[in-house]
Amino acid sequence: MHAQELIRSIEAEHLKEKLPEVYVGDTVRIGVRIREGNKERTQPYEGTVIAKRHGGINETITVRRVFQGVGVERVFLLHSPRVADIKIMRRGKVRRAKLYYLRDRVGKATRIKQRFDRSL
């Protein structure tokens, strides 16, 4: 077996089989597994996907939301067991691969036009 095939087969054991297709501009709700003492629970985090990076097992998305007037950005490793589930709330129509311009905007200017040609 060649080196790349072998590495792919090791990664394959850790890849999630069912992941929804996430696009930049979408509004997503992510269930994050957190541990408090011995108890484990999932905490939802909702926001706009402003960037997607890497591929395969390293694939990440950056999700931005404004919480109590403070911009919060979290980077999620999509195949990580800590990301319990991903739900797409809304598909957005954007013309950039990275929506970093949203960082400089507040309020109404951060709205993203909805698109209807992609299923949720």
Place this chain on the structure above:
Amino acid sequence: MSVGILGTKLGMTQIFDEEGRSIPVTVVQAGPCAVTQIKTKETDGYTAVQVAYGSTREKLLTKPALGHLKKSGTAPMRHLREYRLADVSEFELGQGLAADLFSEGQLVDVTGTSIGRGFAGYQKRHNFRRGPMSHGSKNHRQPGSTGAGTTPGRIYPGKKMAGRMGGVKVTVRKLTVVRVDAERNVLLIKGAVPGKAGTLLNIRPATIVGQS
């Protein structure tokens, strides 16, 4: 002192542990190796086992090398390395060594040849600081002072200067074995090991100061 194994670096990836943390791992083809010679106090003056790795074609080896391998009945192998041991009684000629020599969680030392960087400058080779790039400065990537003037009138030996970097033997110590795949002779070792993918590695149980 214990016996190690030879292998090939295949590349890097990341996997997840039970806690969900992502662990960077190097995938290493470890073995199969074969014992080709056992050195004893009587015949060689010291005790060691010689191990061969890397199957190759017969015509790529010299006749003396083939003759040496024939003594232990091993197929043509490219690389030979020796491990000095206190006791060699448990080894026999032609015996195979595989990745199951190691267990999960074990600490290992990995030796290999680092990536060659050619003739590298001060910043890359010795982490010197850079001079200003503009505002009339011409001191962009220069070394600065290399010592005093008339006294001593020479540059002291060992002064850090530009030159060949990399391509030397490097050992990374105390890396954790994350997983052993005995079926395919593959080790997953946490962290980076020297060299590019395809480089020959020597993997030994870690030598820890204070423990024999």
